[in-house]
Amino acid sequence: MRKWLVVLVLVFFPFAAFSADISQQELRQLAETIKELKERVASLEEKLKKYEESGAKGAGAGDVAEMEKTLSSLKEALGSIKISADITMVGQGTINNGDNIRGEGDVQDGAWSFDFEVESKLWKGATAYMLMEGGQGEGVEDEVPTLSGFNDDAPGTESAHVEVTKAWWEQEWEGKWGSFVFTLGKVDISDYFDANDVANDETTQFLSSGFVHNLAVEWPDDNGPGARLTFQPGDTLYVSLGWAEADGDWEDIFDDGFGIVEVGLHTKLFGLDGNYRVYAWVNCKDHLDVSHLKDVAEGKRAVSEVDDDKTNWGVGFSFDQMVAENMKLFLRGGIMDSDVVSGSVEGDGISVDTLPINGALSFGFSVSGACWGRAGDELGVAFGVVFVDDEAQKFYRNTELTDYYDYFRKPDRVDIANEYHLEAYYRISFFDGRLEFTPDFQVVWNPNGIDNADTVYVLGTRMQVNF
DSSP states (O other), X not given: OHHHHHHHHHHHOOOOOOOOOOOOHHHHHHHXXXXXXXXXXXXXXXXXXXXXHTTTTOOOXXXXXXXXXXXXXXXXXXXXEEEEEEEEXXXXXXXXXXXXXXXXXXXXXXXXXXXXXXXXXXXXXXEEXXXXXEEEEOTTTTTSOOSSOSOTTOOOEEEEEEEEEEEEEEEEEEETTEEEEEEEXXXXXXGSSSOOSSSOOTTTSOOSGGGXXXXXXXXXXXXXXXXXXXXXXXXXXXXXXXXXXXSOXXXXXXXXXEEEEEEEEEEEXXXXXXXXXXXXXXXXXXXXXXXXXXXXXXXXXXXXXXXXXXXXXXXXXXXXXXEETTEEEEEEEEEEXXXXXXXXXXXTXXXXXXXXXXXXXXXXXXXXXXXXXXXXOEEEEEEEEEEEOGGGHHHHHOTTTOOTTTTSSOGGGOOBOOEEEEEEEEEEEETTTTEEEEEEEEEEESGGGBTTSOOEEEEEEEEEEXX
16 A cells, blocks of 8 residues: 555655755856846846936936947847756656566656757858757666666666756758758757657657657767758758768767658648658668577587677658647557567677567657647557567576676566566646646556566656756
């Protein structure tokens, strides 16, 4: 009974007080700049007050010139810089996880993060951008390993941290044949590909990673050096090319690349907006040969003979379509090379990062609260499946070779099967979207591709504060 009460508390009160010791030089400089702007605004207000008081007598040319000088100084201080920030907090609790994890059972965990964005217009068509992110918490991800995940926003660290996760320059050109947009720097390449109007943002839409992006794409391990080029000949069609370092570690950046090409179409179906995207990608980071792993499990091949320099590739699509004034549907899916898997050979053992994935499919809908008089609210429901190579189960059962399933009580009995995921949320908006609460419910069948694992339920709430 106590466990259920804790879960209910998480649903309605998703956050607790937190503190993080952040003493970054950039933040101090920002505070000093804000203080300077406040002083200049106060000066401007004082001069405007004097101008109003002398209105009956008429203001002198000197007063007007002085005010114009102050205004010019203020504009110079502000420049073309745009600053925004937000905070996300998520509390979640599991139900029916007791038999799946060694000594863990059901858990109630939280995570928080913040985004601090700075954007500046450099010259015509040119933009500079920086995103500073921080936060704390792994959520329930470490106690309930899955292929699809429960909280894509969780920082994944036990202690608070701050880092610059994106920093790039972007240039846009308008020409006779259409527009070009080029982006270069430290990028998240998934920002520009596999987009979706219904399922793409873990801070306002679905929380699960399986509904934020296509799980049948092996995206780069982290944000690193990258670039994208988009050509749009008109309002309906575009073609995008993207490249990024696959492992995101800034070492030998051209050795292990991730490349992707996407074609997108914006159209109207019966007068309702829709977006249709198809793409192909390749990840040149070293991968293990799955057939070799199976041979190792059957004693036909030594660990040292496993090929570990294979390349992964795949194709995918992402569709979203309005079907009524306040309702949108989405469909996303793809396949990847199931003959390879991310991992490495380490002496007499093998480290495997995930299961060999054949493909993934997800679909769902969102409905605006305008239907019942709350235009800022939103209801969303999605279902997804990850298709895995179930013939690889003999290898994953062999704990002498890999500890990938070490968290399971009886890894020698592991049967691999497709993972299924359901998520439903209702976002409640206050103060024109500046404060939002989102109760969230998720169910995962065959978590982490284990056929004989218990179905896990997760209840939680997300709080979003937008500055």
